[in-house]
Amino acid sequence: MKFLLLLSVIVSVQAHGFVLLNPAFELKDGTSAKIKVSKEGCTANGIPDSKIVSAINRAVDFWNDVPESSLKLSYGGKSKAFLTDSSIPKNEIIIGCGSLPSVQILGATQNDYTNGSARVKMNAAVYTGSYNEDSFIGTVIHEVGHGLGLFHSNDPASVMTYADNGWGDRPKYISQDDIDGVVYLYPNKSQLGGFLGSCTSYSAESKPSFNFFSDFFFGFLFVIGISLLIQKIIGKVRI
Numbered sequence: 001m002k003f004l005l006l007l008s009v010i011v012s013v014q015a016h017g018f019v020l021l022n023p024a025f026e027l028k029d030g031t032s033a034k035i036k037v038s039k040e041g042c043t044a045n046g047i048p049d050s051k052i053v054s055a056i057n058r059a060v061d062f063w064n065d066v067p068e069s070s071l072k073l074s075y076g077g078k079s080k081a082f083l084t085d086s087s088i089p090k091n092e093i094i095i096g097c098g099s100l101p102s103v104q105i106l107g108a109t110q111n112d113y114t115n116g117s118a119r120v121k122m123n124a125a126v127y128t129g130s131y132n133e134d135s136f137i138g139t140v141i142h143e144v145g146h147g148l149g150l151f152h153s154n155d156p157a158s159v160m161t162y163a164d165n166g167w168g169d170r171p172k173y174i175s176q177d178d179i180d181g182v183v184y185l186y187p188n189k190s191q192l193g194g195f196l197g198s199c200t201s202y203s204a205e206s207k208p209s210f211n212f213f214s215d216f217f218f219g220f221l222f223v224i225g226i227s228l229l230i231q232k233i234i235g236k237v238r239i
């Protein structure tokens with residue numbers, strides 16, 4: 001069973017395009033991770049925290065839209081940490097503004113491997129004045145993807161791609177490729193709970209029609225088991 005699960009994951013990695021950060025990264029605890037405004041925020045370049053908060057809420061809605069995953073991000077208020085701090089508090093993705101080498105770079109993410117956290121630096125030279133708010137939101141969603149442990153995808157439908165996905169600046173929905181990446185990084189533990197877990201999810205669906213190989217084989221094993229048990233009991237009686 002485990003082999004089959006592993007195999008299906010490998011197949012899905014090959015079939016789609018999501019790429020993991022190298023070395024692999026994941027948040028300390030995907031079930032309770034917080035996205036916060038960094039201590040400096042973007043106020044130095046005229047963007048109030050409320051604008052960052054609305055982008056964070058969009059990112060939370062976007063990345064949480066994977067019920068098959070255990071990932072549950074939430075907005076966590078203002079962080080105690082600056083983007084420039086040497087480490088980021090555990091299980092936080094903090095977002096603020098700072099200088100980046102070129103205006104071609106809209107944002108950049110650095111993962112804190114020790115704390116399972118990340119910092120997202122939005123380019124203060126781009127997002128200032130009458131900046132494009134859709135671009136700001138789209139970039140936050142993309143950078144949070146890096147904060148989760150995803151690298152750039154080659155699937156044009158993914159928010160993690162560099163290719164033109166026809167959305168303009170603001171992603172409209174999460175693609176299957178992004179979903180696959182999130183499920184891979186943050187699997188839903190209850191669905192990986194072995195036989196009991198798979199039995200629960202199985203019974204939720206209508207039972208498919210008789211499958212000769214599986215049903216017959218299990219029935220066959222059941223009959224053998226019962227006959228062995230009877231033989232054992234009879235054997236005990238005889239002794």
Ligand SMILES: [Zn+2]
Nearest residue numbers: 142143146152
């Ligand atoms: Zn990127």
